[in-house]
Amino acid sequence: MQLAKTIVIKPTMNCNLRCGYCYEFIRNGTTYCKEAMDVNQLTEIVWRIAKLFPDSKILWMFHGGEPLLQGAEYLEKFCDCIRNVNKTYPVDYKIALQTNATLLSDKCISILVKNADLLSERIISVSIDGPKEINDITRHFISGKSPFDEIENAIYRVKESELVFSTISVVGTHNVNNPEDVYSYLRKLGANLCKFVPNYNSDMNGNPESYGIRPMNFAHFMCEIFDLWMHDLPNQNDDNKMIIDPIASIICSLTNSVVTWCEYREEKCSNFTCIYPNGEMWLCDNFIHETMKDIAYVKNIFEVSDEELKTSLLTLSKVCSFDAFYDMAMGRCKDCDIYEYCKGGCLPTHNEMFKKSKDLYDEYCESKKMLINHIKRGVDLALS
Numbered sequence: 001m002q003l004a005k006t007i008v009i010k011p012t013m014n015c016n017l018r019c020g021y022c023y024e025f026i027r028n029g030t031t032y033c034k035e036a037m038d039v040n041q042l043t044e045i046v047w048r049i050a051k052l053f054p055d056s057k058i059l060w061m062f063h064g065g066e067p068l069l070q071g072a073e074y075l076e077k078f079c080d081c082i083r084n085v086n087k088t089y090p091v092d093y094k095i096a097l098q099t100n101a102t103l104l105s106d107k108c109i110s111i112l113v114k115n116a117d118l119l120s121e122r123i124i125s126v127s128i129d130g131p132k133e134i135n136d137i138t139r140h141f142i143s144g145k146s147p148f149d150e151i152e153n154a155i156y157r158v159k160e161s162e163l164v165f166s167t168i169s170v171v172g173t174h175n176v177n178n179p180e181d182v183y184s185y186l187r188k189l190g191a192n193l194c195k196f197v198p199n200y201n202s203d204m205n206g207n208p209e210s211y212g213i214r215p216m217n218f219a220h221f222m223c224e225i226f227d228l229w230m231h232d233l234p235n236q237n238d239d240n241k242m243i244i245d246p247i248a249s250i251i252c253s254l255t256n257s258v259v260t261w262c263e264y265r266e267e268k269c270s271n272f273t274c275i276y277p278n279g280e281m282w283l284c285d286n287f288i289h290e291t292m293k294d295i296a297y298v299k300n301i302f303e304v305s306d307e308e309l310k311t312s313l314l315t316l317s318k319v320c321s322f323d324a325f326y327d328m329a330m331g332r333c334k335d336c337d338i339y340e341y342c343k344g345g346c347l348p349t350h351n352e353m354f355k356k357s358k359d360l361y362d363e364y365c366e367s368k369k370m371l372i373n374h375i376k377r378g379v380d381l382a383l384s
């Protein structure tokens with residue numbers, strides 16, 4: 001049977017930065033999974049899955065921690081492996097890279113340029129939250145020093161190559177009140193895809209902590225970003241156009257086009273698998289390891305037989321109790337008048353809010369409605 005999915009591969013959970021809101025450290029602790037995945041273990045996983053599913057289509061997302069901590073040679077061996085597997089089996093394997101960019105050396109860039117045909121849409125995805133004065137508030141090296149100059153420098157070197165870059169920006173207390181500064185900086189930087197993800201870190205009662213914000217803060221921020229983007233649209237052409245998520249996902253939902261972001265898709269987590277350095281397979285790294293193991297932990301890839309691995313990858317959501325979790329969490333959305341466009345959001349986030357505080361969960365839905373309706377009005381106006 002054909003397997004089409006994204007596999008997030010985490011060669012290490014370690015990172016050379018200590019961002020104030022980092023979910024890996026906050027959710028799963030500094031001690032979770034200290035070991036790193038040896039490059040031979042990584043390439044064996046790729047070969048093994050290709051052999052089990054010779055017609056599979058997989059996006060291998062190189063993620064962490066910071067995956068480039070493993071070094072340029074590791075990256076090169078990973079790219080070589082994907083190329084050789086593509087030649088040996090009728091599979092369609094691509095690579096994506098998510099990095100903080102501080103270790104994106106010329107050597108790494110030249111490896112990626114050499115393998116540009118394997119990179120999904122030739123994109124390197126860089127985490128950056130806005131201009132220096134904003135980024136420096138939360139994103140810093142372990143020593144406390146600012147990594148901003150290294151990040152910006154790496155982005156400019158990527159721009160000089162034949163690769164393109166996208167950005168992922170966390171929206172928290174450090175930038176939520178500065179949408180104009182964030183928008184104009186990212187626009188000037190020239191990313192072709194900018195993704196904004198809210199930081200909903202909160203305590204047991206749902207009170208924001210570690211730069212966390214409330215759902216309505218995020219909705220207001222995204223509404224402003226949408227207005228700035230709409231205003232700026234006449235200045236955009238094929239060479240400098242800027243796609244922004246979740247705006248693009250919401251517009252696709254409103255116009256019945258294909259949506260790629262899982263939060264806005266009915267399937268949710270079932271197209272994902274996240275493999276940790278110790279071989280643990282989870283549906284996604286958004287699940288909290290301490291409390292959600294029964295919902296989203298699949299198996300350890302280093303401990304299962306080929307037959308078990310095959311069954312697990314084909315029936316991921318049945319190996320854990322995700323299906324029941326999905327029905328329970330999505331049941332709340334049954335009668336919602338914007339379900340068609342919202343699709344319930346990110347399930348663990350949605351569910352954590354529900355568990356922590358009814359007010360918070362109600363606000364989550366209110367924020368979804370506000371943002372979707374705001375974008376809908378803008379789109380209707382533009383089309384009228």
Ligand code: SF4
Nearest residue numbers: 262269284286346347
């Ligand atoms: S947990 Fe959230 S981010 Fe991860 S796949 Fe599921 S919906 Fe997407």
Ligand code: SF4
Nearest residue numbers: 333336339342344365
């Ligand atoms: S707004 Fe709330 S109830 Fe409605 S679909 Fe979204 S998450 Fe579900």
